[in-house]
Amino acid sequence: MVRELEEVNGIVFKRQKYHEADLLAKIMTEKNGIITLLARGALKAKSKLGASLLNFSYGTYVIYSSGHGLSTLRTFKNVKQFDGIYDDLIKNAYASFVLDLIDHAFIEYQNLGKYYNLANFALQKINSGTDPEMITQIVQMQLLAAYGVEPELRSCVICGEKQGEFDYSIRKGGILCSKHFYADPSRLHLKPKETAVLRTIFLLPFNRLGDIKINSATKKATRRAIDRIYQETIDLNLKTKKFLDELKLTD
CATH class of the missing domain: 2.40.50.140 (Nucleic acid-binding proteins)
Structure with missing residues (x-):
């Protein structure tokens, strides 16, 4: 050797x-x-x-x-x-979850490509005091492709419509325009703004998303939506996620 x-x-x-x-x-x-x-x-x-x-x-x-x-x-x-993360329980919990997510998407010695920069971006932002919940949601959405789950968020999965109101369908693998909501009664039933946030944090380069701000109700809704997407398409069982739940940071 x-x-x-x-x-x-x-x-x-x-x-x-x-x-x-x-x-x-x-x-x-x-x-x-x-x-x-x-x-x-x-x-x-x-x-x-x-x-x-x-x-x-x-x-x-x-x-x-x-x-x-x-x-x-x-x-x-x-x-x-990253002293701000190491010394702060909440930042530490979010950062640990982010890195754990990336760790489980790759095998050892597999080149991470842009996801190394995503990890570094996330830690820099969390360390400096940017909302760690929002940074974590950005990472979760951007990391879906690394898990082999790349939803269609540019246009309606049925007709290709790019404008109007949309909702997310896990079953259909992306967004539905309002004309095709009937196609999946179990769609997430998100408000238009909530779907817009998911689209934005998935489609835009992460270095343009560091200072995105949304109200707590919208953030809570997108968090639950992302959790469902992961549960129903990837089904991870991470200790770091459980720890966040125990801290009641994801309620």
Whole structure:
């Protein structure tokens, strides 16, 4: 097995003790996808590796890697932390859920493409105080394609109408115009503004959505709609989502 020394830019999002003094850390990288790092001796008092692998740390990691299986951390450069997330329970919960969603959409070493930038965007925004609920909804909608679920939100799935009032149909895989609401009695029965929000956060590039603001009633409705879309099309069972529910942040 050939192991090469390389530098990767990444974000740490999970870690656990391994053996007596070692650490395993999952890191989301820009080019190598999601990888697991073994940091030997990281829990020893004199080691500096442990501090570089705190959750929500980001920077450059120098690793030995063969392109599959465990990689080994040798050293690190310019590692910082999203302190606002690490120190805040609510921000931490949302950020953990966001990264967990991305983690489950990919296998190890699969290139994340634009989704690495999506993860970084989300953490930057949540860290700086942007509404974490809205950022999470943006990530959930933009991530559907990575799960193989890409709904039609540009036009009515039946007739192609692009203007007017729309509702979302999970069964039909996208939006219905008002002339075709009858086609799915179990459609989500969203208000036009609520459907418009779903369309916007799905269709627009995420870097143009960071400061989107909607009222609490609309946000609650879109949250429930997105939850239903995930439950009925992907059926994930994530501990991070359950934790959000326990905090009553998604009621």
